[in-house]
Amino acid sequence: MRKYLLxxxxxxxxxxxxxxxATFFLMKLMPGTPLQNEAKLTxxxxxxxxxxxxxxxxxxxxxxxxxxxxxxGSLGLSFQFSxxxxxxxxxxxxxxxxxxxxxxxxxxxxxxxxxGAIGAIRKDTWADRLATILSILxxxxxxxxxxxxxxxxxxxxxxWFPVAGWxxxxxxxxxxxxxxxxxxxxxxxxxxxxxxxxxxxDYIELARAKGLSKFGIVYHxxxxxxxxxxxxxxxxxxxxxxxxxxxxxxxxxxxxxGEQFVKSILVNDYPTIMGVTIxxxxxxCLLLLLTDIVYGIIxxxxxxxxxxx
Amino acid sequence: MKNPENIIEVRDLEINFHTYAGEVKAIRDVSFDLRKxxxxxxVGESGSGKSVTTRSLMGLLAPNAEIKKGSIMFHGEDxxxxxxxxxxxxxxxxIAMIFQDPMTSLDxxxxxxxxxxxxxxxHKGLKKKEAIAQALEMLKLVGITDPEGRINDYPYQFxxxxxxxxxxxxxxxxxxxxxxxxEPTTALDVTIQAQILDLMKDLQNRIDTSIIFITHDLGVVAxxxxxxxxxxxxxxxxxxxxxxxxxxxxxxxxxxxxxSMPTLDTASGSLRAIPGTPPDLLDPPVGDAFAARSDYAxxxxxxxxxxxxxxxxxxxxxxxxxxxDAPKVTPPAEIVRRQKKFAAMQKPKAPISNSDSKx
Numbered sequence: 001m002r003k004y005l006l007x008x009x010x011x012x013x014x015x016x017x018x019x020x021x022a023t024f025f026l027m028k029l030m031p032g033t034p035l036q037n038e039a040k041l042t043x044x045x046x047x048x049x050x051x052x053x054x055x056x057x058x059x060x061x062x063x064x065x066x067x068x069x070x071x072x073g074s075l076g077l078s079f080q081f082s083x084x085x086x087x088x089x090x091x092x093x094x095x096x097x098x099x100x101x102x103x104x105x106x107x108x109x110x111x112x113x114x115x116g117a118i119g120a121i122r123k124d125t126w127a128d129r130l131a132t133i134l135s136i137l138x139x140x141x142x143x144x145x146x147x148x149x150x151x152x153x154x155x156x157x158x159x160w161f162p163v164a165g166w167x168x169x170x171x172x173x174x175x176x177x178x179x180x181x182x183x184x185x186x187x188x189x190x191x192x193x194x195x196x197x198x199x200x201x202d203y204i205e206l207a208r209a210k211g212l213s214k215f216g217i218v219y220h221x222x223x224x225x226x227x228x229x230x231x232x233x234x235x236x237x238x239x240x241x242x243x244x245x246x247x248x249x250x251x252x253x254x255x256x257x258g259e260q261f262v263k264s265i266l267v268n269d270y271p272t273i274m275g276v277t278i279x280x281x282x283x284x285c286l287l288l289l290l291t292d293i294v295y296g297i298i299x300x301x302x303x304x305x306x307x308x309x
Numbered sequence: 310m311k312n313p314e315n316i317i318e319v320r321d322l323e324i325n326f327h328t329y330a331g332e333v334k335a336i337r338d339v340s341f342d343l344r345k346x347x348x349x350x351x352v353g354e355s356g357s358g359k360s361v362t363t364r365s366l367m368g369l370l371a372p373n374a375e376i377k378k379g380s381i382m383f384h385g386e387d388x389x390x391x392x393x394x395x396x397x398x399x400x401x402x403x404i405a406m407i408f409q410d411p412m413t414s415l416d417x418x419x420x421x422x423x424x425x426x427x428x429x430x431x432h433k434g435l436k437k438k439e440a441i442a443q444a445l446e447m448l449k450l451v452g453i454t455d456p457e458g459r460i461n462d463y464p465y466q467f468x469x470x471x472x473x474x475x476x477x478x479x480x481x482x483x484x485x486x487x488x489x490x491x492e493p494t495t496a497l498d499v500t501i502q503a504q505i506l507d508l509m510k511d512l513q514n515r516i517d518t519s520i521i522f523i524t525h526d527l528g529v530v531a532x533x534x535x536x537x538x539x540x541x542x543x544x545x546x547x548x549x550x551x552x553x554x555x556x557x558x559x560x561x562x563x564x565x566x567x568x569s570m571p572t573l574d575t576a577s578g579s580l581r582a583i584p585g586t587p588p589d590l591l592d593p594p595v596g597d598a599f600a601a602r603s604d605y606a607x608x609x610x611x612x613x614x615x616x617x618x619x620x621x622x623x624x625x626x627x628x629x630x631x632x633x634d635a636p637k638v639t640p641p642a643e644i645v646r647r648q649k650k651f652a653a654m655q656k657p658k659a660p661i662s663n664s665d666s667k668x
Contacts, residue, residue: 205369
């Protein structure tokens with residue numbers, strides 16, 4: 001286990017290094033410079049600014065300087081916000097992103113489990129079909145489409161929820177819903193398939209033979225056993241939420257990392273783009289590693305008791 | 310109830326399964342009784358309907374099953390007419406069940422103590438603490454060593470034989486009147502089989518429960534059962550006491566079953582088998598369903614269904630061979646040997662009286 005863990009952590013850093021490298025060069029290929037909106041500058045002023053930020057050096061040298069900075073623990077300074085540290089920028093904007101992501105994950109998983117369980121218990125009935133249609137829609141419709149629909153109908157038309165902004169819990173509801181759709185759908189599909197399997201197993205038959213009620217069987221026996229494989233799903237779901245949140249945060253003007261990311265790309269704020277990318281990648285890799293570790297802890301029990309020895 | 314000793318009376322039971330291929334007539338006109346304290350074995354090959362019959366007693370039939378006809382009387386009430394909610398109060402309390410594969414019949418994520426305690430909390434309204442305490446007693450009763458130390462273990466920490474003991478503990482924890490054991494030893498090693506059978510017999514005496522024992526293993530039946538019902542193609546073809554079925558069988562199917570049972574003095578190296586396969590129950594044959602596979606089939610066997618002929622007060626068989634007009638046939642050598650033994654066993658006893666007390 002220890003060896004496995006060390007290996008995985010090594011791969012994690014390797015992955016981050018590759019991501020950083022690829023992003024750096026891709027970013028340099030983007031059209032424009034950080035200065036494109038300041039066209040009135042004289043050539044000498046321009047050169048001075050470029051030199052100040054080290055942008056006059058060859059790209060490969062810039063790359064080594066940047067990577068060297070990372071090894072020293074610095075993500076550099078932002079171009080657009082008068083030399084604020086990128087790490088500070090990320091830190092100060094993490095709150096809203098984490099809140100949205102967390103809320104969406106909780107809402108998605110809880111309602112996904114309910115929807116999936118209904119589908120499995122009422123297999124091949126209208127309720128099951130409705131649950132299936134809802135989950136297919138949830139997977140197929142991108143979060144930004146849903147975000148705009150929600151914003152238009154529940155925000156603008158009815159006025160039930162604020163259209164955009166970040167001034168309290170009410171402002172989190174629409175973006176949470178938009179973000180929750182996809183994990184909800186994924187969870188529902190997953191739980192349904194899994195629970196159909198579990199419900200036809202021998203120990204459910206035994207639970208019925210004990211005289212337990214339908215609800216008792218689902219709650220005490222079926223749910224718990226269907227939830228274990230869910231552990232593998234939570235990592236990727238959280239990852240999907242992070243990438244999804246970029247656009248959704250923009251649509252609802254949520255002052256989160258995702259919004260910051262999109263803005264940075266638009267103005268070629270190189271250090272911020274790099275910093276956020278590395279931050280996202282690190283978060284994703286950590287989540288996946290965590291998932292694998294948790295599953296590794298649960299797995300032997302499933303193997304032993306599921307297939308016999 | 311016709312007979313106060315009967316706990317369960319099944320009459321004219323017919324169960325069909327709706328499938329894409331059509332209606333499978335899984336149970337065709339089955340009647341039997343279960344008496345207090347006895348062990349009734351239901352014997353037959355796969356697909357003969359033995360499991361379906363017992364699941365109907367529990368109200369645990371698959372959703373595509375339909376009970377076409379008949380009644381299952383338990384305490385003077387017809388189980389078939391009961392709602393799911395009423396059945397939940399019978400299941401696990403009055404009628405309990407043990408399943409075939411102990412490796413998969415326990416919930417892998419629940420501690421065994423809780424799994425045993427569950428029926429007590431449901432049926433006796435016990436608090437969790439009291440129920441767990443009784444579960445501990447039950448673990449002792451079924452012979453789990455160090456029950457205090459193991460009550461909080463999960464199923465994967467037990468061997469197959471131990472798990473079947475736990476399944477038995479779950480089934481018996483409410484002291485049910487009827488225990489249905491659906492091939493409880495099929496998945497176990499032979500040595501463990503014997504231990505489990507001994508345990509079941511021991512507990513039957515202590516708890517005073519009646520057992521319906523489903524199996525295809527006649528060797529198990531001989532040691533366990535008081536009475537035996539032989540099923541074929543969804544019907545009971547012969548029933549009697551265990552001695553009558555083993556030593557004086559009358560139906561050619563029972564002959565075939567006993568004949569294919571290897572014994573220590575099976576002379577030749579090869580095993581005997583019943584030729585052919587069971588009939589398709591989508592469209593069961595007219596007459597005696599076993600006729601196509603029987604060396605003793607007569608013309609009438611393919612035309613008319615045989616009724617039960619009485620062999621003794623306790624022994625009935627549905628074969629035309631028992632009709633007074635039927636020609637005398639000689640059963641397979643092994644069966645003749647058994648019948649001779651039976652005749653020798655009967656001699657010291659008084660001749661069978663002709664009282665008309667019916668089954």
